[in-house]
Amino acid sequence: MSFLELSHVQKSFGIVKVVHDFNMSINEGEFVSFLGPSGCGKTTILRMIAGFETPTGGKITIGGIDQSGLKPNRRNIGMVFQAYALFPNMNVFENVAFGLKIAGKTKPEIEKRVKEMLDLIHLGHLADRYPYQMSGGQQQRVALARALAGQPKVLLLDEPLSALDAKIRVSLREEIRLIQRKLGITTIFVTHDQEEALSISDRIVVMNAGIADQIGTPSEIYNAPSTRFVAGFVGTLNIMTAGIENHEGRAVRLGGKTITLAQPLGKPGDDGKVSLALRPEAVSLHPTGNSDVAIDGRVINVSFLGSVIRTRLDVEGQTMSFDTFNNPGLKPPAIGDTVTAHFKSSDVLVIPG
Amino acid sequence: MNAKRIWSWFVVAISAFYFIMPLVATFEFSMRMRRGEYSFDAYRSVLSDQQFASTFGYSVGMALITIVMNSLLIVPTAYWVRLRMPQLRPVIEFVTLLPLVIPSIVVVFGYLRLYNSSSFLPFTNSDTGTNILLVFGFMEMSLPYMYRSVDTAMRTIDVNVLTEAAESLGAKWHTILFRCIFPNVLTGVLSGAFISFAIAVGEFTMPSLLNRPAFGPYLALIGANKAYEPPALAIIAFAMTWISIILINITTRLQKGAAGAR
Numbered sequence: 001m002s003f004l005e006l007s008h009v010q011k012s013f014g015i016v017k018v019v020h021d022f023n024m025s026i027n028e029g030e031f032v033s034f035l036g037p038s039g040c041g042k043t044t045i046l047r048m049i050a051g052f053e054t055p056t057g058g059k060i061t062i063g064g065i066d067q068s069g070l071k072p073n074r075r076n077i078g079m080v081f082q083a084y085a086l087f088p089n090m091n092v093f094e095n096v097a098f099g100l101k102i103a104g105k106t107k108p109e110i111e112k113r114v115k116e117m118l119d120l121i122h123l124g125h126l127a128d129r130y131p132y133q134m135s136g137g138q139q140q141r142v143a144l145a146r147a148l149a150g151q152p153k154v155l156l157l158d159e160p161l162s163a164l165d166a167k168i169r170v171s172l173r174e175e176i177r178l179i180q181r182k183l184g185i186t187t188i189f190v191t192h193d194q195e196e197a198l199s200i201s202d203r204i205v206v207m208n209a210g211i212a213d214q215i216g217t218p219s220e221i222y223n224a225p226s227t228r229f230v231a232g233f234v235g236t237l238n239i240m241t242a243g244i245e246n247h248e249g250r251a252v253r254l255g256g257k258t259i260t261l262a263q264p265l266g267k268p269g270d271d272g273k274v275s276l277a278l279r280p281e282a283v284s285l286h287p288t289g290n291s292d293v294a295i296d297g298r299v300i301n302v303s304f305l306g307s308v309i310r311t312r313l314d315v316e317g318q319t320m321s322f323d324t325f326n327n328p329g330l331k332p333p334a335i336g337d338t339v340t341a342h343f344k345s346s347d348v349l350v351i352p353g
Numbered sequence: 354m355n356a357k358r359i360w361s362w363f364v365v366a367i368s369a370f371y372f373i374m375p376l377v378a379t380f381e382f383s384m385r386m387r388r389g390e391y392s393f394d395a396y397r398s399v400l401s402d403q404q405f406a407s408t409f410g411y412s413v414g415m416a417l418i419t420i421v422m423n424s425l426l427i428v429p430t431a432y433w434v435r436l437r438m439p440q441l442r443p444v445i446e447f448v449t450l451l452p453l454v455i456p457s458i459v460v461v462f463g464y465l466r467l468y469n470s471s472s473f474l475p476f477t478n479s480d481t482g483t484n485i486l487l488v489f490g491f492m493e494m495s496l497p498y499m500y501r502s503v504d505t506a507m508r509t510i511d512v513n514v515l516t517e518a519a520e521s522l523g524a525k526w527h528t529i530l531f532r533c534i535f536p537n538v539l540t541g542v543l544s545g546a547f548i549s550f551a552i553a554v555g556e557f558t559m560p561s562l563l564n565r566p567a568f569g570p571y572l573a574l575i576g577a578n579k580a581y582e583p584p585a586l587a588i589i590a591f592a593m594t595w596i597s598i599i600l601i602n603i604t605t606r607l608q609k610g611a612a613g614a615r
Contacts, residue, residue: 072520085518089536099522
């Protein structure tokens with residue numbers, strides 16, 4: 001049986017239903033990310049696990065114990081907030097020691113544990129500092145140490161990196177993952193940043209309008225999105241429609257070419273066409289050993305993104321983007337040029353619905 | 354120095370003159386008790402008056418009780434309204450403004466009608482009962498200032514997130530209130546407390562009509578019967594107000610963490 005179980009969890013605020021029948025099992029020590037746009041219900045689920053919101057329906061169990069009716073201070077859950085939430089009147093030591101004092105630990109126990117925690121986040125030398133004397137990244141690390149000090153059963157992270165600058169975000173997310181692996185604590189991480197979710201999670205829950213659209217490993221989510229929303233939300237994706245030539249034979253017509261797909265076509269849309277998705281990195285300007293499709297298109301935009309150059313083509317009225325590595329020796333195509341895009345038919349995904 | 358700067362300094366000088374001159378004049382007059390030379394006789398007379406010490410001591414005692422009661426009532430109320438009933442904020446703000454439009458004489462007559470010796474709650478029958486009524490009156494009079502000070506201080510911290518953080522660490526509501534919230538709104542509490550102190554010490558109507566031996570009626574009595582002592586008292590009162598303001602500033606600066614973060 002899983003460690004953290006969410007069964008048919010629902011939540012409404014008045015007449016607005018923000019979480020619809022959410023089901024998920026999380027194993028002990030697993031790192032799960034809730035990914036989705038603002039207002040999709042990901043934070044509401046986290047807050048229900050923490051006990052700050054009461055589910056309208058369903059059940060949440062942790063370690064087999066039903067959490068219904070348990071107040072947040074009785075759940076033994078560590079939480080890290082987007083706004084750090086360090087107590088401004090307490091220094092780093094006192095902040096980390098707060099939960100331990102509440103739990104009635106002795107002074108030597110508290111000192112030992114706080115030191116361990118501060119060493120874990122490499123901030124032992126800042127024990128006497130107050131929150132306002134530290135950077136955002138340091139404050140969030142202290143918040144993490146404070147949440148972990150009481151050895152909680154579950155660690156909840158509510159967009160902990162959103163308020164930090166890009167470089168700190170990357171280093172801190174790696175640090176969070178490292179600490180989580182070291183302690184083996186079951187962790188739920190809420191984010192709207194797909195790169196964050198893909199880089200540190202064991203599994204990702206992609207949420208849309210209160211529903212879990214897809215639950216899977218980062219690789220499954222990225223390479224095999226199960227809905228159009230997931231396909232569009234996670235990574236950059238070319239979504240195109242294609243006419244069906246042979247439904248059973250999986251043959252479609254795209255860019256004047258017939259392509260035989262690896263995936264079954266599923267149910268066509270009302271217009272009798274299917275939606276196809278193709279990652280920009282799956283397309284190249286030159287044929288590769290595996291590419292079996294070549295489509296001509298007219299260049300309509302070229303964007304320099306640093307390490308890569310993103311080129312947008314017009315393929316019979318539909319837009320297809322592809323990325324090429326920035327090579328100073330090679331001139332990128334110019335707007336108005338006609339180029340041939342090469343890709344593998346097996347890289348083309350059929351998007352349901 | 355350009356014309357704009359000269360003009361600015363001119364305005365500052367005029368304002369300072371307007372503010373300082375009456376004080377200087379009052380101080381100068383208070384020193385004239387001894388004919389033909391300046392002396393502190395008026396101050397000596399005031400400070401050696403047994404009634405000064407007893408009325409001032411009484412009013413300070415009442416003021417301190419008012420501050421403690423106000424803090425215990427207003428901090429949890431402002432906290433609870435911000436945390437759980439934000440939709441009630443306009444109502445609470447309106448209620449806290451009512452003391453500004455209800456004269457204290459109306460409140461006292463209300464007291465006397467409701468709590469007189471023949472009522473079912475005869476507070477005015479005893480000194481303790483009347484003192485309790487007086488403290489309630491002072492609390493009501495300082496409510497607009499105290500509530501606003503505390504509420505403004507709460508606006509500078511994220512009450513909801515701090516509460517949730519403390520709850521997730523196992524804290525119960527009284528721990529959250531007194532260890533996580535109260536220290537961070539202490540500046541506001543102190544600002545409100547000093548204003549409450551000034552109101553309670555200087556109030557005339559309520560203690561006078563409730564027949565309490567307070568400093569306000571004593572000030573009025575001295576003013577009506579003596580010449581040099583009233584300006585000496587005014588200067589003493591002014592000095593106390595300034596000391597209070599300096600104390601607010603020092604407390605704000607010394608308050609660790611929360612003050613520094615702002």
